Amino acid sequence: GVMGGENTEITDTTVNILIESANFKGSNIRHTSKKLGLRSEASSRFEKGLDPEITVLACERAAQLMEKYCGGTVLKGLVDEYPKPIEKTVLTVNPHRINRFLGTDLPTSQMIEILESLEFKVVQKGDDLEVTVPHFRRDVTIEADIAEEIARLFGYNNIEDSLMKNAQTTLGALTKEQRLEEKAREVLLACGLNEIVTMSFMGHKDLDKINVPLDSPLRKAVKIINPLGEDQSLMRTTLLPFILNVAYTNYSRKVQDFKVFEISKIFMPKELPLKELPQEIKTIAIGMYGKDVDFYSLKGVIEALFEVMGIKGVEYVRAEDPSYHPGRSAKILLGDETLGIFGEIHPDVLENYDIPVRVYGGEINLDKVIQYANVENRYMPLPKYPAVERDIAVLVDGDIFVKDVEKVILETGGKLIDKVELFDVYKGPNIPEGKKSVAFSIWYRSYGRTLTDEEVNVIHNNIVEALDKKLGAKLR
Known part of the structure; x- marks a missing residue:
């Protein structure tokens, strides 16, 4: 199926010829051709798949041509080795369903005429058509293929433009969660922050550098089976190390004013070893340093975010977190819910990252922010009476x-x-x-x-x- 052998060549002294007409499995021929680095006329044809039913016809045609043009004599006898004949494909199709599918109104008689012109055998049985597919059309396997053949010969240009019938059309739009996430992104950009995107993998050293206690839930991370390295062996449970890595990179390149945010997911397993997929929590991480940046600069950005998202009643309570400076950090509370934490990064953590300036950062649970957001605008008339x-x-x-x-x-x-x-x-x-x-x-x-x-x-x-x-x- 790729190339004939040297010992079967026809030479000037050849008198007797044995004709072999064969069909080969396309995938096997493709594999052999690539392995040998040899591409021939035969291999390119067999790869695409040929009709096995025409092997006898091809053999007889070759013998006829040899007799007609070469003066040969064709001897009697034919050996046909065909252990597993291909079964004919018979499809039952419905003309009404095809018309609805194509958006046409063709009579059944016209469909039959089109199919028979393509050598399909058609028998009408009630409202359906029983179609026998010719052996050389191995690509036709379902009713949609029959519909395609009818449309092709009828002419695509003859099919009138129309909306889909008996099908519900939908208008693409963002979900509520996507709209609110985009609104949060717009607020942070308007506050002068730049968006960054970092990898979703971390290592144990990342948690060590931000002083995460050994018994912290952040240590219970999902392990990667085949990690690229030890520093990317876990699914991240916090975004803070990545913000600080970017801060270090910017500071080492003499960037004086640094204000960034990232909206991404952290992965918190319910239990280890995993019995179900971990909880994916969409989180906002913020980081900044610079001449005029302090705790209240970061707090102002967070308050602007909550104001636009329509979240009222937020409280800021002093936080005790080893990643943040004691007395200069706060938890964000809404009732009994903790929405996040922010503040000045602990000096020991900054020393681990070789950052000699004060850096302010935080993480906010965006899923909870979206849950409590109220962005419906209501008209409030101007007060008539003085304050x-x-x-x-x-x-x-x-x-x-x-x-x-x-x-x-x-x-x-x-x-x-x-x-x-x-x-x-x-x-x-x-x-x-x-x-x-x-x-x-x-x-x-x-x-x-x-x-x-x-x-x-x-x-x-x-x-x-x-x-x-x-x-x-x-x-x-």
Whole structure:
């Protein structure tokens, strides 16, 4: 099936010729041809597959030509070795279904005429057609192939343009999750951050460098069976090492201002060894350093993200995480849910990465952000009645958080408080040891009437009493 042998060549002295007409399996011929590095006319034909039913016909035709043009004499006798004849393919097709499939309205008689012109044998049985495929059309195996042959001879240009019938068409669109992820990406880009993409694999050293404890869930990572190396032997459970790797690369190349984010998945197995696929948590990781970058720069980016996503009631609580600087990091809470953590990276971690400047970073669970997002915009009319602004400054213990003071003000003032803003936190002369002064501006407003000074005084005094009772705060 590739090339004949030298001992079977025809020479000038050849008198008797034995004709062999054979058919070979295409895949075997292809394999042999590639292995020998020999491509011939025969191999290229057999590779594509030939009709085994024409071997006798081909043999007789060759003998006829030898007799006609070469003066040969054809002897009687034929040996036909065909142990496994190919069974004929018989298909049952439905003309109505073919018309619906093609978007045509061809009569059954025309379909039969087209198929018979291609040497298909057609028998009409009720509403169906029984089609016997000719042995040389081994590519026709299903009803769709029959429909294609009919369309080909009828003419594709003769088929009118139309929408699909009896089929539901859909309009491509992003899911809610995809839209919100894109919105989060737009917010981070608008805040001046650049998006990065890193590998999904990590090593044990990556967890060591960010001071992850040995009993941490982050250590229970999915192992790769055939890793490229030890540093890529685990599916990552945190994005922080990758942010710091990129920070080091940028710092070593004299990049002065560094602000990046990545939106990717971390992989948290429910148990090891794996009995089911790990949980894939979509996460936002942020990293930044530079001249004017500090803890509040990063906090401002996160607050902008939550504002656009419509998430209210977020609290920031001091975090205790070995990867972050104690006292300069915070957990992000929404009720009982932890949305993430951010802050200044621990000096020991930065030393592991050979980064001599302060770096700020964090990770936010994007799946939870999307779960609690509310991006429906509702119209709020401009207030008709003026607001009354009052300032309040109180002395509180140094370990009391500003958010606790603000919470008491909002709870006590109720619906008549329009806005509360912190404008000063002071420690120094004239302030007792262990105390601090916290000052707020409070705007009181009613959307149904103008508030009187007496009404505002009552609410304001109630706030002062509540701060004293709950936090021990004294009015300055």
